[in-house]
Amino acid sequence: MATSTPRISQKAASFTESVIRDMTRLAMQHDAINLAQGFPNFPAPREIKEAACRAIQADINQYAITWGAPRFRRAIAEKYKTFYNWEIDPERELTVACGSTECMIASMLALVNPGERVLVFEPFYENYGPDAILAGASTLYVSLDPERDWTFDFQELEQKIDESQAEGGVRAVILNTPNNPSGKVFSGEELSKIAELAQAYDFYVLTDEIYEHIIYQGSHHPIACLPGMRERTVTISGLSKTFSVTGWRVGYIVACPEVTDAIRKVHDFLTVGAAAPLQEAGADAMGMGQDYYRQLLSNYRERRDYLVGSLERAGFRVWTPSGAYYIMADISSLTELDDVQFVNRLIEKYGVAAVPGSSFYHRAESGKRFIRFAFCKTMEVLQQAGDRLQRLKG
Ligand SMILES: Cc1ncc(COP(=O)(O)O)c(C=O)c1O
CATH class of the missing domain: 3.40.640.10 (Type I PLP-dependent aspartate aminotransferase-like (Major domain))
Incomplete structure (x- = not known):
């Protein structure tokens, strides 16, 4: 009897799984603080959660x-x-x-x-x-x-x-x-x-x-x-x-x-x-007013400034972002490893997850000196991560 080989489309074969979501899985496996994926770990605004519940009830x-x-x-x-x-x-x-x-x-x-x-x-x-x-x-x-x-x-x-x-x-x-x-x-x-x-x-x-x-x-x-x-x-x-x-x-x-x-x-x-x-x-x-946006921004600014400082103290070269909630960090002064190896070590040994820079470039080579941290997390979590990262200095 002929056995059939599973076959997938050329399109599906031509890209890999999301590296970012992969890092999230690895972080969970090692109980690491997840500064990889860009999702907030704090609650959504009460008003809109209530509006969603009302809509379901209605x-x-x-x-x-x-x-x-x-x-x-x-x-x-x-x-x-x-x-x-x-x-x-x-x-x-x-x-x-x-x-x-x-x-x-x-x-x-x-x-x-x-x-x-x-x-x-x-x-x-x-x-x-x-x-x-x-x-x-x-x-x-x-x-x-x-x-x-x-x-x-x-x-x-x-x-x-x-x-x-x-x-x-x-x-x-x-x-x-x-x-x-x-x-x-x-x-x-x-x-x-x-x-x-x-x-x-x-x-x-x-x-x-x-x-x-x-x-x-x-x-x-x-x-x-x-x-x-x-x-x-x-x-x-x-x-x-x-x-x-x-x-x-x-x-x-x-x-x-x-x-x-x-x-x-x-x-x-x-x-x-x-x-x-x-x-x-x-x-x-x-319909949320200007106060909501002002508060959102001031919270993110505080988190950004904290993590930028913390990464610099740990020995990374960083680019202070003008927008969004990520920081690109250059690892070359800290390690001989490439981005993927370094992130794996960061997760396993230091308990902090980030994303290898190569996942943002079409040629892995171009991103190998970078890793990306997300700071859409509570200050408490960022401080814990910051403390762990200071151990990189040896
Ligand atoms: C640039 C950019 N676009 C889109 C998304 C995903 O957005 P959504 O949750 O609306 O699909 C992300 C999530 O990280 C993002 O960084």
Whole structure:
């Protein structure tokens, strides 16, 4: 009798499991403090938890409209108006999906054809590589230079885009500001340059703005609001980071009506919709006042400053992030090990988990002197981790 060999698709075979979530598993195995994965270990705001419970009790427990509950979409549009003076039509320009994670893959599948190219700034959030593979796209990379405060070379960007013209050009640029893992906040000048190229070379910008409210230096400017960009930008954000509810899986996408129609179709067949009662709670979250955002930021600033100091005292070279809640640290003055070996040792011997830098680069070599720490944890946990890390000095 013929035996059958399990076979998996070429797409599934061409990427590995998430390194970040892998580190979380390893941390649990060794009872290490998990500064690897970016999820808060403190409670979500009471108001929105209560709103979610109320929605369940009120029997909002069936499918919402596939592209998002109307009350939530209206509240999102209102919030964009308040924060950025940006008028969005909640009926035609907004889609709610299962986290920014689904927002990005649904947008790529809706806009990028197999064989087309997407350009990614590196280091990058690890999902974008597999997203491109799942969409059948190939990737081009432009580096954010740590030695120049994570800026990129305008000429290099233009050259890469220009050179790819011979093969059909770049279909989309993936932007992430504030950036995970570097903490970079793209400047107005950088956004203008990208916008100028998007119009000259006719590509979309898919922008992941999930950390839009966690900015310590500079301010957030949605690239969609720059002249000529409304029709060619897909703006992605969500509840996970701003409201400390990463497990709710609620995100949203703003795009012009034609693009929204395509994204809504893909989203419908991927997941049908995000959790209905949590969208109701999302509507309440959108109404939280300025005090909430001020407090969020001041708490994160305190945690950032503490962990930056602690890592420096332990002997790391670090980049103080301008946004988001991660710190990139250079390990070269502490060890001869590479990033993966060093993180394993950190977990097993010192009881602190981080993420190897190579998981943010398309060539492992480029990230081997970095590791990334997340500081979305209580001060108590950060202090415990800080104490453990001081033992690295020997
Ligand atoms: C840049 C970036 N985008 C998206 C996500 C995931 O967001 P969500 O929980 O909305 O899917 C993360 C989570 O760490 C992230 O860092």
